[in-house]
Structures are given as structure tokens and as C-alpha cells.
Amino acid sequence: MRFIYLGAVAWLILTVFTTVFAASASAREVRVLRKWIWILIILFVPIFGALLYLINGRPMGKPETTQLAPDDDPEFLRRLAEQFKKDEDDDKNV
Numbered sequence: 001m002r003f004i005y006l007g008a009v010a011w012l013i014l015t016v017f018t019t020v021f022a023a024s025a026s027a028r029e030v031r032v033l034r035k036w037i038w039i040l041i042i043l044f045v046p047i048f049g050a051l052l053y054l055i056n057g058r059p060m061g062k063p064e065t066t067q068l069a070p071d072d073d074p075e076f077l078r079r080l081a082e083q084f085k086k087d088e089d090d091d092k093n094v
Contacts, residue, residue: 011047018042018050021058029059 022030022038030038038057041049071077 014047014050015042018053022053025059030057031059032056
């Protein structure tokens with residue numbers, strides 16, 4: 001009887017985890033099927049649907065767009081240096 005409870009808890013955790021994981025994934029990055037179809041499969045095909053999503057549907061690799069922090073962006077650093085130079089020149093002229 002204890003194994004039945006353990007299995008039910010494991011199934012519930014797997015289902016909730018994969019459902020939230022699928023729902024929070026970007027629709028463009030989900031593979032093979034549309035996001036809402038994956039969520040239905042996860043919910044209505046116990047264990048197998050969740051495993052299928054983790055193997056075939058979840059987004060892989062890095063996101064397509066990456067944002068640079070301001071101190072890593074060469075264009076931002078160049079503009080900042082120009083602004084400092086301009087401010088310095090303005091201070092000298094006053």
C-alpha cells in the first residue's frame with residue numbers, strides 16, 4: 001500500500017513539474033508540437049506524456065535572443081566613454 005502512495009506522489013510531482021515547465025516555456029522554443037498540445041498530452045497521458053515532453057518537446061540550448069549586461073556591451077561602453085569625454089570637455093570650457 002505504501003508503494004501505491006509513493007507512486008501516486010511521484011506521478012503527481014512529475015505531472016505538475018512538466019506541466020509548469022511546458023506552460024512557462026516560450027511557444028517559439030517548444031519542439032515537435034504546439035505548447036498547448038504538449039500540456040494536454042502531459043495531463044491526459046499519465047507518466048508517458050510527461051516523459052515524452054521531457055525527451056522531445058522541451059526547449060533545448062540557449063534562447064535565441066540574449067541580452068548583454070551594460071558593462072559587457074561594447075556599443076554601450078563606447079557611448080559611455082564618449083559621454084565622459086564630452087562632459088570633461090564641457091567642464092574645461094566653463
